[in-house]
Amino acid sequence: MTTPAPSGASLSVQTLGHFAVWRNGQRLPDNAWGREKARRLFQYLLTYRPRFTTRERIVDDLWPELDGERADRDFKVALNALNTALEPDRNTRSPSSYVARQGTSYGLNPDAPIRVDVDDFEAGLAAGSQVETADRPRALALYRAALDTYKGEYLPDSLYEDWASAERERLTALYLSAATRLASLLLEEGAIVEAVLWSQRVIAIDPCWEEAYRLLMRGHVTNGNRPLALRVYKQCRAALAEELGIEPMAETMRLYEQIVVGEWPL
Amino acid sequence: MVSFVLRFVREATEDQQVRWRGVIKHVQGNSESQFTQFAEALEFMQARVNELVQTTMAQTTENQAENPFVETARLWGEFMPRYTRLMMDTMTGVMGVAGRPSPMQKQVEEALAATLSLWGVPTQQDQVRAAAQLESLTGQLAELSDKMERLEKRMADLKRK
Secondary structure, X not given: OEOOOOOOOOEEEEOEOOOEEEEOOEEOOHHHHOOHHHHHHHHXXXXXXXXXXXXXXXXXXXXXXXXXXXXXXXXHHHHHHHHHHHOOOXXXXXXXXXXXXXXXXEEEOOOOOEEEHHHHHHXXXXXXXXXXXXXXXXXXXXXXXXXXXXXXXXXXXXXXXXXXXXXXXXXXXXXXXHHHXXXXXXXXXXXXXXXXXXXXXXXXXXXXXXXXXXXXXXXXXXXXXXXXXXXXXXXXXXXXXXXXXXXXXXXXXXHHHHHHOOOOOO | OOOEEXXXXXXXXXXXXXXXXXXXXXXXXXXXXXXXXXXXXXXXXXXXXXXXHHHHHHHOOHHHHHHHHHHHHHHHHHHHHHHHHHHHXXXXXXXXXXXXXXXXXXXHHHHHHHHHHHHOOOOOOXXXXXXXXXXXXXXXXXXXXXXXXXXXXXXXXXXXO
Protein backbone atom coordinates (compact mmCIF):
# COMPACT_ATOMS: atom_id res chain seq x y z
CA MET A 1 0.00 0.00 0.00
CA THR A 2 1.30 3.42 -0.96
CA THR A 3 0.58 5.64 2.05
CA PRO A 4 3.31 8.14 2.79
CA ALA A 5 3.61 9.88 6.12
CA PRO A 6 1.04 12.68 6.20
CA SER A 7 2.21 16.23 5.52
CA GLY A 8 1.84 19.06 8.03
CA ALA A 9 -1.33 20.46 6.52
CA SER A 10 -4.51 19.40 8.26
CA LEU A 11 -7.77 19.35 6.38
CA SER A 12 -11.15 20.13 7.85
CA VAL A 13 -14.15 19.19 5.75
CA GLN A 14 -17.76 20.22 6.01
CA THR A 15 -20.18 17.92 4.18
CA LEU A 16 -23.44 18.55 6.04
CA GLY A 17 -25.61 21.35 4.66
CA HIS A 18 -22.76 22.67 2.54
CA PHE A 19 -19.48 21.40 1.13
CA ALA A 20 -16.33 23.24 2.10
CA VAL A 21 -12.71 22.37 2.83
CA TRP A 22 -10.21 24.19 5.02
CA ARG A 23 -6.51 23.57 4.74
CA ASN A 24 -4.62 24.60 7.87
CA GLY A 25 -7.56 26.81 8.74
CA GLN A 26 -7.71 28.52 5.36
CA ARG A 27 -10.78 27.81 3.30
CA LEU A 28 -10.09 26.40 -0.14
CA PRO A 29 -11.73 28.70 -2.68
CA ASP A 30 -14.00 27.08 -5.25
CA ASN A 31 -11.49 27.63 -8.05
CA ALA A 32 -8.79 25.77 -6.12
CA TRP A 33 -10.14 22.50 -7.44
CA GLY A 34 -9.28 23.38 -11.02
CA ARG A 35 -12.15 21.30 -12.33
CA GLU A 36 -15.50 20.11 -11.06
CA LYS A 37 -14.61 16.43 -11.29
CA ALA A 38 -11.68 16.92 -8.94
CA ARG A 39 -14.06 18.19 -6.28
CA ARG A 40 -16.50 15.36 -7.01
CA LEU A 41 -13.71 12.81 -6.76
CA PHE A 42 -12.78 14.14 -3.32
CA GLN A 43 -16.42 13.98 -2.23
CA TYR A 44 -16.61 10.44 -3.55
CA LEU A 45 -13.52 9.31 -1.64
CA LEU A 46 -14.86 11.02 1.48
CA THR A 47 -18.13 9.16 1.13
CA TYR A 48 -16.46 5.77 0.91
CA ARG A 49 -13.74 6.31 3.51
CA PRO A 50 -12.10 4.42 5.07
CA ARG A 51 -12.67 1.93 2.26
CA PHE A 52 -10.71 1.82 -0.95
CA THR A 53 -12.57 1.62 -4.22
CA THR A 54 -11.33 0.22 -7.50
CA ARG A 55 -10.55 2.73 -10.21
CA GLU A 56 -13.02 0.90 -12.41
CA ARG A 57 -15.82 1.47 -9.94
CA ILE A 58 -14.86 5.11 -9.41
CA VAL A 59 -14.84 5.72 -13.13
CA ASP A 60 -18.20 3.97 -13.58
CA ASP A 61 -19.76 6.11 -10.86
CA LEU A 62 -18.25 9.47 -11.78
CA TRP A 63 -17.97 9.16 -15.55
CA PRO A 64 -20.87 6.89 -16.48
CA GLU A 65 -21.31 8.49 -19.86
CA LEU A 66 -17.72 7.88 -21.05
CA ASP A 67 -16.12 4.77 -22.47
CA GLY A 68 -13.09 3.05 -20.91
CA GLU A 69 -10.14 4.97 -22.37
CA ARG A 70 -11.64 8.44 -22.15
CA ALA A 71 -12.96 7.79 -18.67
CA ASP A 72 -9.56 6.57 -17.47
CA ARG A 73 -7.91 9.64 -18.90
CA ASP A 74 -10.40 11.97 -17.27
CA PHE A 75 -9.94 10.13 -13.99
CA LYS A 76 -6.18 10.74 -14.09
CA VAL A 77 -6.71 14.40 -14.88
CA ALA A 78 -9.22 14.77 -12.03
CA LEU A 79 -6.93 12.94 -9.60
CA ASN A 80 -4.00 15.20 -10.49
CA ALA A 81 -6.17 18.28 -10.06
CA LEU A 82 -7.41 16.98 -6.70
CA ASN A 83 -3.91 16.32 -5.43
CA THR A 84 -2.82 19.78 -6.52
CA ALA A 85 -5.80 21.39 -4.79
CA LEU A 86 -5.04 19.62 -1.52
CA GLU A 87 -1.26 19.97 -1.70
CA PRO A 88 -0.40 22.85 -3.99
CA ASP A 89 3.27 22.78 -2.93
CA ARG A 90 3.75 19.08 -3.43
CA ASN A 91 6.35 17.90 -5.89
CA THR A 92 4.32 16.24 -8.64
CA ARG A 93 6.59 13.21 -8.47
CA SER A 94 5.85 12.67 -4.77
CA PRO A 95 2.84 10.64 -3.71
CA SER A 96 -0.14 12.49 -2.28
CA SER A 97 -0.47 12.70 1.49
CA TYR A 98 -4.25 12.47 1.30
CA VAL A 99 -5.19 10.17 -1.56
CA ALA A 100 -3.70 6.72 -1.27
CA ARG A 101 -3.53 3.87 -3.71
CA GLN A 102 -3.70 0.13 -3.06
CA GLY A 103 -3.04 -1.60 -6.33
CA THR A 104 -5.79 -0.35 -8.61
CA SER A 105 -7.92 0.94 -5.74
CA TYR A 106 -8.00 4.45 -4.34
CA GLY A 107 -9.09 5.93 -1.07
CA LEU A 108 -8.24 8.58 1.48
CA ASN A 109 -5.10 7.93 3.49
CA PRO A 110 -6.39 6.75 6.87
CA ASP A 111 -3.41 8.38 8.60
CA ALA A 112 -3.87 11.76 6.93
CA PRO A 113 -4.99 14.61 9.19
CA ILE A 114 -8.49 14.95 7.75
CA ARG A 115 -11.32 15.94 10.04
CA VAL A 116 -14.82 15.50 8.66
CA ASP A 117 -17.96 16.93 10.25
CA VAL A 118 -19.77 13.61 9.87
CA ASP A 119 -17.29 12.04 12.28
CA ASP A 120 -17.99 14.74 14.86
CA PHE A 121 -21.71 14.26 14.38
CA GLU A 122 -21.60 10.52 14.90
CA ALA A 123 -19.07 10.59 17.72
CA GLY A 124 -21.13 13.17 19.59
CA LEU A 125 -24.28 11.10 19.34
CA ALA A 126 -22.48 7.96 20.44
CA ALA A 127 -20.93 9.75 23.41
CA GLY A 128 -24.31 11.17 24.43
CA SER A 129 -25.93 7.79 24.22
CA GLN A 130 -23.27 6.26 26.47
CA VAL A 131 -23.77 8.73 29.31
CA GLU A 132 -27.50 9.30 28.95
CA THR A 133 -28.48 7.16 31.92
CA ALA A 134 -25.70 8.19 34.27
CA ASP A 135 -25.31 11.86 33.41
CA ARG A 136 -28.35 13.39 31.76
CA PRO A 137 -27.10 17.00 31.58
CA ARG A 138 -23.86 15.92 29.90
CA ALA A 139 -25.80 13.70 27.48
CA LEU A 140 -28.01 16.63 26.53
CA ALA A 141 -24.97 18.81 25.90
CA LEU A 142 -23.36 16.13 23.74
CA TYR A 143 -26.54 15.56 21.77
CA ARG A 144 -27.01 19.29 21.21
CA ALA A 145 -23.46 19.75 20.00
CA ALA A 146 -23.67 16.75 17.71
CA LEU A 147 -27.00 17.75 16.23
CA ASP A 148 -25.79 21.32 15.75
CA THR A 149 -23.09 19.85 13.52
CA TYR A 150 -25.81 18.63 11.18
CA LYS A 151 -26.31 21.81 9.17
CA GLY A 152 -28.35 20.06 6.52
CA GLU A 153 -28.29 17.17 4.09
CA TYR A 154 -25.05 15.42 3.24
CA LEU A 155 -23.37 16.89 0.16
CA PRO A 156 -26.36 18.95 -1.01
CA ASP A 157 -24.55 19.80 -4.24
CA SER A 158 -24.55 16.10 -5.12
CA LEU A 159 -28.24 15.48 -4.61
CA TYR A 160 -28.61 13.53 -7.83
CA GLU A 161 -25.47 11.45 -7.47
CA ASP A 162 -26.25 7.82 -6.83
CA TRP A 163 -23.06 7.17 -4.88
CA ALA A 164 -23.92 9.84 -2.28
CA SER A 165 -27.52 8.84 -1.67
CA ALA A 166 -27.01 5.93 0.72
CA GLU A 167 -24.74 7.96 3.02
CA ARG A 168 -27.12 10.91 2.82
CA GLU A 169 -30.05 8.73 3.84
CA ARG A 170 -28.06 7.09 6.64
CA LEU A 171 -27.20 10.45 8.15
CA THR A 172 -30.70 11.84 7.72
CA ALA A 173 -32.18 8.86 9.54
CA LEU A 174 -29.61 9.26 12.31
CA TYR A 175 -30.46 12.93 12.66
CA LEU A 176 -34.20 12.27 12.83
CA SER A 177 -33.85 9.63 15.53
CA ALA A 178 -31.38 11.64 17.58
CA ALA A 179 -33.33 14.90 17.34
CA THR A 180 -36.49 13.13 18.47
CA ARG A 181 -34.62 11.61 21.38
CA LEU A 182 -33.21 15.00 22.38
CA ALA A 183 -36.64 16.62 22.17
CA SER A 184 -38.09 13.91 24.38
CA LEU A 185 -35.36 14.31 27.01
CA LEU A 186 -35.66 18.10 26.95
CA LEU A 187 -39.40 17.84 27.53
CA GLU A 188 -38.73 15.63 30.56
CA GLU A 189 -36.25 18.18 31.85
CA GLY A 190 -38.70 21.06 31.40
CA ALA A 191 -36.76 22.73 28.57
CA ILE A 192 -39.97 23.19 26.62
CA VAL A 193 -38.97 25.83 24.09
CA GLU A 194 -35.96 23.82 22.99
CA ALA A 195 -37.98 20.60 22.89
CA VAL A 196 -40.49 22.30 20.62
CA LEU A 197 -37.70 23.56 18.37
CA TRP A 198 -36.17 20.13 17.86
CA SER A 199 -39.57 18.54 17.27
CA GLN A 200 -40.31 21.12 14.59
CA ARG A 201 -36.99 20.37 12.91
CA VAL A 202 -37.88 16.69 12.72
CA ILE A 203 -41.26 17.40 11.19
CA ALA A 204 -39.70 19.77 8.67
CA ILE A 205 -37.70 16.82 7.32
CA ASP A 206 -40.31 14.08 7.77
CA PRO A 207 -43.85 15.46 8.03
CA CYS A 208 -45.22 12.04 9.03
CA TRP A 209 -43.08 11.62 12.16
CA GLU A 210 -45.86 11.18 14.68
CA GLU A 211 -43.72 11.06 17.77
CA ALA A 212 -42.48 14.56 16.96
CA TYR A 213 -46.06 15.80 16.73
CA ARG A 214 -46.87 14.25 20.13
CA LEU A 215 -43.84 15.95 21.64
CA LEU A 216 -44.96 19.24 20.14
CA MET A 217 -48.46 18.81 21.50
CA ARG A 218 -47.15 18.03 24.98
CA GLY A 219 -44.71 20.94 24.78
CA HIS A 220 -47.35 23.48 23.82
CA VAL A 221 -49.78 22.32 26.51
CA THR A 222 -47.05 22.41 29.15
CA ASN A 223 -46.32 25.94 28.01
CA GLY A 224 -49.97 26.80 28.57
CA ASN A 225 -50.84 27.00 24.90
CA ARG A 226 -53.64 24.50 24.49
CA PRO A 227 -55.06 25.90 21.23
CA LEU A 228 -51.66 25.54 19.57
CA ALA A 229 -51.38 21.96 20.78
CA LEU A 230 -54.73 21.15 19.23
CA ARG A 231 -53.70 22.84 16.00
CA VAL A 232 -50.59 20.67 15.89
CA TYR A 233 -52.77 17.58 16.11
CA LYS A 234 -54.80 18.78 13.13
CA GLN A 235 -51.57 19.37 11.20
CA CYS A 236 -50.48 15.85 12.06
CA ARG A 237 -53.76 14.41 10.95
CA ALA A 238 -53.69 16.37 7.70
CA ALA A 239 -50.12 15.35 6.92
CA LEU A 240 -50.81 11.65 7.52
CA ALA A 241 -53.98 11.81 5.45
CA GLU A 242 -52.29 13.58 2.56
CA GLU A 243 -49.05 11.58 2.50
CA LEU A 244 -50.20 8.16 3.61
CA GLY A 245 -53.99 8.13 3.65
CA ILE A 246 -54.06 6.99 7.27
CA GLU A 247 -55.26 8.20 10.64
CA PRO A 248 -52.91 9.03 13.53
CA MET A 249 -52.02 6.22 15.88
CA ALA A 250 -54.22 5.56 18.89
CA GLU A 251 -51.75 7.15 21.30
CA THR A 252 -51.75 10.38 19.33
CA MET A 253 -55.52 10.49 19.19
CA ARG A 254 -55.73 9.71 22.90
CA LEU A 255 -53.34 12.57 23.70
CA TYR A 256 -55.47 14.90 21.62
CA GLU A 257 -58.63 13.86 23.43
CA GLN A 258 -56.95 14.30 26.80
CA ILE A 259 -55.84 17.79 25.85
CA VAL A 260 -59.31 18.67 24.61
CA VAL A 261 -60.98 17.77 27.89
CA GLY A 262 -58.16 19.14 29.97
CA GLU A 263 -56.91 15.79 31.22
CA TRP A 264 -53.34 16.40 30.04
CA PRO A 265 -51.02 17.21 31.69
CA LEU A 266 -52.20 15.06 34.54
CA MET B 1 -29.99 5.20 -14.80
CA VAL B 2 -32.70 5.40 -12.19
CA SER B 3 -32.08 4.66 -8.53
CA PHE B 4 -34.08 4.82 -5.35
CA VAL B 5 -33.54 5.09 -1.61
CA LEU B 6 -36.03 3.38 0.68
CA ARG B 7 -36.51 4.30 4.31
CA PHE B 8 -38.60 2.10 6.56
CA VAL B 9 -39.76 3.74 9.77
CA ARG B 10 -41.04 1.73 12.70
CA GLU B 11 -43.12 3.86 15.04
CA ALA B 12 -43.95 2.47 18.45
CA THR B 13 -45.99 3.99 21.22
CA GLU B 14 -45.88 3.50 24.98
CA ASP B 15 -48.96 1.32 24.80
CA GLN B 16 -47.14 -1.15 22.51
CA GLN B 17 -48.84 -0.02 19.31
CA VAL B 18 -46.51 -0.46 16.36
CA ARG B 19 -46.80 0.85 12.85
CA TRP B 20 -44.51 0.57 9.87
CA ARG B 21 -44.40 3.15 7.14
CA GLY B 22 -41.94 3.95 4.42
CA VAL B 23 -40.47 6.76 2.38
CA ILE B 24 -39.14 6.21 -1.11
CA LYS B 25 -36.95 8.77 -2.84
CA HIS B 26 -36.02 8.95 -6.48
CA VAL B 27 -32.35 9.94 -6.36
CA GLN B 28 -31.95 11.44 -9.82
CA GLY B 29 -35.16 13.48 -9.56
CA ASN B 30 -35.15 14.18 -5.82
CA SER B 31 -38.90 13.42 -5.61
CA GLU B 32 -40.20 11.26 -2.82
CA SER B 33 -43.33 9.55 -1.64
CA GLN B 34 -44.51 8.10 1.64
CA PHE B 35 -46.17 4.69 1.75
CA THR B 36 -47.71 2.18 4.11
CA GLN B 37 -48.14 -0.57 1.53
CA PHE B 38 -45.20 -1.71 -0.49
CA ALA B 39 -47.26 -1.72 -3.68
CA GLU B 40 -47.29 2.10 -3.47
CA ALA B 41 -43.48 2.13 -3.46
CA LEU B 42 -43.43 -0.17 -6.48
CA GLU B 43 -45.88 2.10 -8.29
CA PHE B 44 -43.64 5.07 -7.53
CA MET B 45 -40.64 3.22 -8.97
CA GLN B 46 -42.61 2.13 -12.00
CA ALA B 47 -43.72 5.71 -12.65
CA ARG B 48 -40.12 6.99 -12.53
CA VAL B 49 -38.95 4.23 -14.89
CA ASN B 50 -41.81 5.07 -17.25
CA GLU B 51 -40.71 8.70 -17.25
CA LEU B 52 -37.16 7.67 -18.07
CA VAL B 53 -38.34 5.50 -20.94
CA GLN B 54 -40.48 8.30 -22.33
CA THR B 55 -37.60 10.78 -22.01
CA THR B 56 -35.30 8.34 -23.79
CA MET B 57 -37.90 7.85 -26.51
CA ALA B 58 -38.18 11.58 -27.03
CA GLN B 59 -34.41 11.87 -27.42
CA THR B 60 -33.91 9.05 -29.91
CA THR B 61 -34.45 9.25 -33.65
CA GLU B 62 -37.39 7.51 -35.23
CA ASN B 63 -35.19 4.70 -36.57
CA GLN B 64 -33.46 4.21 -33.27
CA ALA B 65 -36.63 4.46 -31.18
CA GLU B 66 -37.94 0.96 -31.31
CA ASN B 67 -34.96 -1.07 -30.11
CA PRO B 68 -34.06 0.71 -26.84
CA PHE B 69 -37.74 1.14 -26.07
CA VAL B 70 -38.58 -2.50 -26.69
CA GLU B 71 -35.54 -3.69 -24.80
CA THR B 72 -36.25 -1.45 -21.81
CA ALA B 73 -39.88 -2.47 -21.67
CA ARG B 74 -38.96 -6.13 -22.05
CA LEU B 75 -36.47 -5.98 -19.19
CA TRP B 76 -38.87 -4.09 -16.97
CA GLY B 77 -41.61 -6.56 -17.77
CA GLU B 78 -39.36 -9.47 -16.87
CA PHE B 79 -37.99 -7.71 -13.84
CA MET B 80 -41.18 -6.59 -12.15
CA PRO B 81 -43.03 -9.86 -11.46
CA ARG B 82 -40.01 -11.55 -9.97
CA TYR B 83 -39.01 -8.41 -8.08
CA THR B 84 -42.55 -8.06 -6.81
CA ARG B 85 -42.64 -11.65 -5.60
CA LEU B 86 -39.33 -11.43 -3.77
CA MET B 87 -40.06 -8.06 -2.21
CA MET B 88 -43.54 -9.15 -1.14
CA ASP B 89 -42.15 -12.25 0.54
CA THR B 90 -39.54 -10.17 2.34
CA MET B 91 -41.89 -7.38 3.34
CA THR B 92 -44.39 -9.88 4.71
CA GLY B 93 -41.80 -10.87 7.28
CA VAL B 94 -40.66 -7.30 8.00
CA MET B 95 -43.94 -5.45 8.11
CA GLY B 96 -46.14 -8.29 9.37
CA VAL B 97 -48.81 -8.15 6.68
CA ALA B 98 -49.37 -11.83 6.28
CA GLY B 99 -52.01 -12.76 3.77
CA ARG B 100 -51.56 -9.59 1.73
CA PRO B 101 -49.05 -10.61 -0.95
CA SER B 102 -51.59 -12.02 -3.32
CA PRO B 103 -53.84 -8.97 -3.62
CA MET B 104 -50.86 -6.60 -3.59
CA GLN B 105 -49.08 -8.63 -6.22
CA LYS B 106 -52.26 -8.73 -8.28
CA GLN B 107 -52.58 -4.95 -8.00
CA VAL B 108 -49.02 -4.35 -9.10
CA GLU B 109 -49.14 -6.89 -11.89
CA GLU B 110 -52.39 -5.37 -13.15
CA ALA B 111 -50.77 -1.95 -13.18
CA LEU B 112 -47.77 -3.39 -14.98
CA ALA B 113 -49.93 -5.19 -17.52
CA ALA B 114 -51.84 -1.96 -18.19
CA THR B 115 -48.60 -0.09 -18.82
CA LEU B 116 -47.12 -2.77 -21.02
CA SER B 117 -50.32 -3.08 -23.04
CA LEU B 118 -49.84 0.54 -24.08
CA TRP B 119 -46.53 -0.50 -25.60
CA GLY B 120 -47.80 -3.75 -27.05
CA VAL B 121 -44.85 -5.60 -25.56
CA PRO B 122 -45.29 -9.15 -24.28
CA THR B 123 -43.45 -10.09 -21.02
CA GLN B 124 -40.60 -12.63 -21.00
CA GLN B 125 -38.15 -14.04 -18.45
CA ASP B 126 -34.72 -12.49 -17.78
CA GLN B 127 -33.83 -13.91 -14.39
CA VAL B 128 -30.16 -14.15 -13.85
CA ARG B 129 -29.00 -10.58 -13.23
CA ALA B 130 -32.24 -9.34 -11.68
CA ALA B 131 -32.51 -12.38 -9.39
CA ALA B 132 -28.95 -11.93 -8.12
CA GLN B 133 -29.55 -8.26 -7.34
CA LEU B 134 -32.83 -8.99 -5.64
CA GLU B 135 -31.46 -11.85 -3.60
CA SER B 136 -28.85 -9.50 -2.27
CA LEU B 137 -31.56 -6.96 -1.39
CA THR B 138 -33.67 -9.68 0.21
CA GLY B 139 -30.73 -10.77 2.33
CA GLN B 140 -30.13 -7.22 3.51
CA LEU B 141 -33.80 -6.76 4.43
CA ALA B 142 -33.84 -10.07 6.30
CA GLU B 143 -30.79 -8.92 8.25
CA LEU B 144 -32.53 -5.65 9.09
CA SER B 145 -35.55 -7.57 10.30
CA ASP B 146 -33.34 -9.72 12.57
CA LYS B 147 -31.66 -6.65 14.01
CA MET B 148 -35.03 -5.05 14.73
CA GLU B 149 -36.23 -8.19 16.51
CA ARG B 150 -33.11 -8.32 18.66
CA LEU B 151 -33.50 -4.63 19.50
CA GLU B 152 -37.14 -5.08 20.45
CA LYS B 153 -36.24 -8.01 22.66
CA ARG B 154 -33.53 -6.00 24.35
CA MET B 155 -35.91 -3.10 24.92
CA ALA B 156 -38.51 -5.45 26.38
CA ASP B 157 -35.89 -6.90 28.73
CA LEU B 158 -34.84 -3.43 29.81
CA LYS B 159 -38.43 -2.47 30.49
CA ARG B 160 -38.91 -5.53 32.68
CA LYS B 161 -35.89 -4.52 34.73
